[in-house]
Amino acid sequence: MTLLPVIDDDSAPFWEAARRGELVMQGCAGCGRLRFPPRPMCPDCQSLDVTWSPMSGRGTIWSFVVPHPPLLPDYAELAPYNVVVVALDEDPTLRLVGNLVTAADGPINEILDIEIGAPVRVVFAEVSDDVSLPRWVPA
Numbered sequence: 001m002t003l004l005p006v007i008d009d010d011s012a013p014f015w016e017a018a019r020r021g022e023l024v025m026q027g028c029a030g031c032g033r034l035r036f037p038p039r040p041m042c043p044d045c046q047s048l049d050v051t052w053s054p055m056s057g058r059g060t061i062w063s064f065v066v067p068h069p070p071l072l073p074d075y076a077e078l079a080p081y082n083v084v085v086v087a088l089d090e091d092p093t094l095r096l097v098g099n100l101v102t103a104a105d106g107p108i109n110e111i112l113d114i115e116i117g118a119p120v121r122v123v124f125a126e127v128s129d130d131v132s133l134p135r136w137v138p139a
């Protein structure tokens, strides 16, 4: 992986859970609304108190793209590959960007025939000592 996420104080619990193979979402301790990406303040009630809740790891393809060059050189070698946006079953407004793969460590350029609305489930690919990336397999 060329580009790895920057882990900050707000997102650290998300990445710690991912290393354990768990998908968690940040929520508001004031009004209960879940939000992603993690951030300090609730957009609804402005509370700074947060909770973390485990998710089922199930969702559907909300959108996708198959990038073609020009791309960053390392990614150009993989093209065409897929990038998907997955809406979580618990709350479809929670959307994660990732890749559709056949197995956690599978290549991102294997599946190019993708349908909006297709069910998927999360898997985690250990890409560094600190980062296990959520990816998606057909459910």
Ligand SMILES: [Zn+2]
Pocket: 028, 029, 030, 031, 032, 033, 042, 043, 044, 045, 046, 047
């Ligand atoms: Zn709130």
